[in-house]
Amino acid sequence: MPEPSTGSRPTLEAVAARAGVSRATASRVVNGGAGVRAPLVEKVRLAVEELGYVPNQAARTLVTRRNGAVAVIIAEPEFRIFSDPFFEQQVRGISRELAAHDSQLVLLWVEGPEDHERIARYLGGGHVDGALAFSLHNDGELAALIGRARIPTVFGGRSAAGRDVAVPYVDCDNRGGARTAVRHLVSLGRRRIAHLAGPPDLMAALDRLDGYRDVLADSDPALVVPGDFTEASGARAMAELLDRCPDVDGVFASNDLMASGALRTLRERGVRVPEDVAVVGFDDMPSVVRACEPALTTVHQDIEGMGRLMVKLLMRVLDEAGDGTDGGATPESIVTPTALVRRASA
Numbered sequence: 001m002p003e004p005s006t007g008s009r010p011t012l013e014a015v016a017a018r019a020g021v022s023r024a025t026a027s028r029v030v031n032g033g034a035g036v037r038a039p040l041v042e043k044v045r046l047a048v049e050e051l052g053y054v055p056n057q058a059a060r061t062l063v064t065r066r067n068g069a070v071a072v073i074i075a076e077p078e079f080r081i082f083s084d085p086f087f088e089q090q091v092r093g094i095s096r097e098l099a100a101h102d103s104q105l106v107l108l109w110v111e112g113p114e115d116h117e118r119i120a121r122y123l124g125g126g127h128v129d130g131a132l133a134f135s136l137h138n139d140g141e142l143a144a145l146i147g148r149a150r151i152p153t154v155f156g157g158r159s160a161a162g163r164d165v166a167v168p169y170v171d172c173d174n175r176g177g178a179r180t181a182v183r184h185l186v187s188l189g190r191r192r193i194a195h196l197a198g199p200p201d202l203m204a205a206l207d208r209l210d211g212y213r214d215v216l217a218d219s220d221p222a223l224v225v226p227g228d229f230t231e232a233s234g235a236r237a238m239a240e241l242l243d244r245c246p247d248v249d250g251v252f253a254s255n256d257l258m259a260s261g262a263l264r265t266l267r268e269r270g271v272r273v274p275e276d277v278a279v280v281g282f283d284d285m286p287s288v289v290r291a292c293e294p295a296l297t298t299v300h301q302d303i304e305g306m307g308r309l310m311v312k313l314l315m316r317v318l319d320e321a322g323d324g325t326d327g328g329a330t331p332e333s334i335v336t337p338t339a340l341v342r343r344a345s346a
Helices: 012-019 023-030 038-051 057-064 078-083 085-100 113-124 141-148 174-187 203-215 231-244 256-268 286-291 303-322
Strands: 069-074 104-109 130-134 153-156 169-172 193-197 224-226 250-253 278-283 297-300 334-336 339-341
Touching (some): 012 038, 023 038, 069 085, 069 113, 085 104, 085 303, 104 113, 113 141, 130 141, 130 303, 141 153, 153 303, 169 174, 169 303, 174 193, 174 203, 174 278, 174 339, 193 203, 193 231, 224 231, 231 250, 250 256, 256 278, 278 286, 303 334
Parallel strands (some): 069 104, 069 130, 153 169, 169 334, 193 224, 193 250, 278 297
């Protein structure tokens, strides 16, 4: 059979010749097309491996109408993206699932409104097949911008900002998880249970606040102290809470980082955990939980798994559009379960 010339880049024709199939069949296999019998697929794959064939991306794009890239848009400042382990876990799940689909991750972060035009130009430029966007704050501008780009998109988290945009989302049961956390504190006999709340422009934080209020509808408003999902804000909120309500005996923090900050303040004030104040977080992020003293009781959500689900949902939309089925229908959003993980803090 013909061999590629020494030093030349192997061609698709050479792959077809080595496998004993037509060029069209080799192309369908290499580009992920359907309708090729399994024995022929195996022959082509073996030929690709033997020859070291690497598909030409430009040619592949013409065949598949895919760029092999997905934009991941995070509406947070750079320092948050690289310091908050939540984003690390979610991006890891996204990256691993994209790799399984032979697609690349293009990370775009949004520091503020001044970045919106840059993001709009990129999304509208045909560089990516779709977008995954999370941590969308509720001003609506970024969600609307993504919608105008008219590319398949999945949101990470339920977002009030996207209520006017037909976009599916993947989220956990934030409200139900919060109820579980607060009910656990009630079951321990705690009577003055506070909530260290997250950012009021993020639906996850609002849902967790609603879950707290579902259980403690008549609680003292002074027991709710705002924060911003950072450890420092948890420490500040806990200090404010102790000054305002020194008889507090239970705390539900909106995420693990805020719970970690609260534990630090309690330790500095000489307040025993859980004897004097029981503390529950939300997320169950290993790197944060391991650093807490005592070990943090928290609500578990599968952060990496939700990243994978976002990619799977997006790929389903792309596949339906590519095979001629109704790509205009918005698929069902996915809400994953949460579960309380009991440790020493409550």
